[in-house]
Amino acid sequence: KNIVVLISGNGSNLQAIIDACQNGTIEDAKVTAVLSNQADAYGLERARQAGIEAVSLAASDYADREAYDKALAEQIDSFEPELVILAGFMRILSDEFVRHYQGKMLNIHPSLLPKYTGLHTHQRALDAGDKEHGTSVHFVTEELDGGPVILQAKVPIFAEDTVEEVTARVQQQEHRIYPLVANWFLQDRLMMENEAAVLDREPL
């Protein structure tokens, strides 16, 4: 089965997915292509090193969001993916684009959703004095960071923590849970039904 991953940056979650395909945590699947809106994203280098097609599409080459998303969708569809994974893809996607991949596109968001949608989630959790923080894998719907949550991992926040320490702690969990969810989906155990995530026929 084919996975296409969209990134904008470092691509550590991409790496976790690539590794999981290689070590069997994700069964019978491969990352067929990695697409980035940033030409210098390190994740593109990770893809090349793994022998995976690496494509960058610069927003500045397109007239507007509609044109960009159309080109992006054409690229994605040319790889015929069963699953589209957003892994630090830092662009708002149009409703039309999201609808096109409804039920087959996942995102990972670094907070315990519904808390802290949007940016700077680690800093916001620290500023709020939260004792607990984490990350969420969810289906992508038209509502930004609002699609049905599939799996979350919690981490503690300690009194002297820096934002770097919290980020690293959360990312370690991301690299563990994102491959698990991708595998459930590709094994047909997970689906989105009536805007809810369903695992082994049980609504989550």
Ligand code: GRF
């Ligand atoms: C992750 O923390 C993810 O939750 C967020 O963006 C970050 C991407 O990190 N959406 P990386 O590029 O996978 O290292």
